[in-house]
Amino acid sequence: MLSYVFMKILEARPASYDRRIDRVDGGRSRAARQAVQARVADGSRVLEIGCGPGTLARSLAQRGCTVDAFDANRAMIEEARSQAGDLAGDLADHLHFRFMGVDGMDRYQAGAYDAVVSTLVLSELSDDERHYALGHVARVLRRGGLLLLAVEVPPTGTGARALHALARAPAVATTWLITGSSTRPVQHLRDDLAGAGLVLDDWSQNAGSALAVVVAHRPEEA
Numbered sequence: 001m002l003s004y005v006f007m008k009i010l011e012a013r014p015a016s017y018d019r020r021i022d023r024v025d026g027g028r029s030r031a032a033r034q035a036v037q038a039r040v041a042d043g044s045r046v047l048e049i050g051c052g053p054g055t056l057a058r059s060l061a062q063r064g065c066t067v068d069a070f071d072a073n074r075a076m077i078e079e080a081r082s083q084a085g086d087l088a089g090d091l092a093d094h095l096h097f098r099f100m101g102v103d104g105m106d107r108y109q110a111g112a113y114d115a116v117v118s119t120l121v122l123s124e125l126s127d128d129e130r131h132y133a134l135g136h137v138a139r140v141l142r143r144g145g146l147l148l149l150a151v152e153v154p155p156t157g158t159g160a161r162a163l164h165a166l167a168r169a170p171a172v173a174t175t176w177l178i179t180g181s182s183t184r185p186v187q188h189l190r191d192d193l194a195g196a197g198l199v200l201d202d203w204s205q206n207a208g209s210a211l212a213v214v215v216a217h218r219p220e221e222a
């Protein structure tokens, strides 16, 4: 339940990030990434927000997708490019990694993507960044296109929420001491999606879990 607080620490070492996050959260974020990936149709044009070392983008490229992916951590992008270079054939040509924050999303073309994906990123954004990013998601998706998220949110149920908030505090303090930053569970994601003009289709979250897999789409009519 608390593992997502420590992600900021794991991000400092992109080459071992996937392996260590697996160890810390017992494979839950890997499973969430797979759940996101499974909702993307083969051959889609995809934009990934906060791609980290590019694991999800590579899996999508192996299914014929073309992926534009960006991340605000230069070392993550270097790792993503290096690992893409190891892919067989011309798969790397389907992957475009950019060192950039969400504040640069205005560069992407309106209506250009079948899907936008983002895993374990929204909880690292400020409220303004999240609203800005979701606004651009609604702009860059084609009509009917999908937004697929794995996102840290408060657990469901009052007791679980209170316990989570209490237990989280020391982990947040530790992460702040080491990295000068932390994650924040996204509190009002349903409102944020609606505010951006996106329609929520599915919200999947296990009891007691702070990780949700969320599916939304850009409506056919504006």
Ligand SMILES: C[S@@+](CC[C@H](N)C(=O)[O-])C[C@H]1O[C@@H](n2cnc3c(N)ncnc32)[C@H](O)[C@@H]1O
Pocket (backbone or CB within 6 Å): 007, 008, 011, 029, 033, 049, 050, 051, 052, 053, 070, 071, 072, 073, 076, 100, 101, 102, 103, 118, 119, 120, 121, 124, 125, 129
């Ligand atoms: C916990 S990692 C998740 C990486 C990958 N998506 C995954 O599922 O493993 C969060 C990523 O979001 C990136 N990030 C944080 N704030 C960002 C921002 N404002 N713009 C773009 N990327 C950002 C971080 O650099 C980091 O690589």
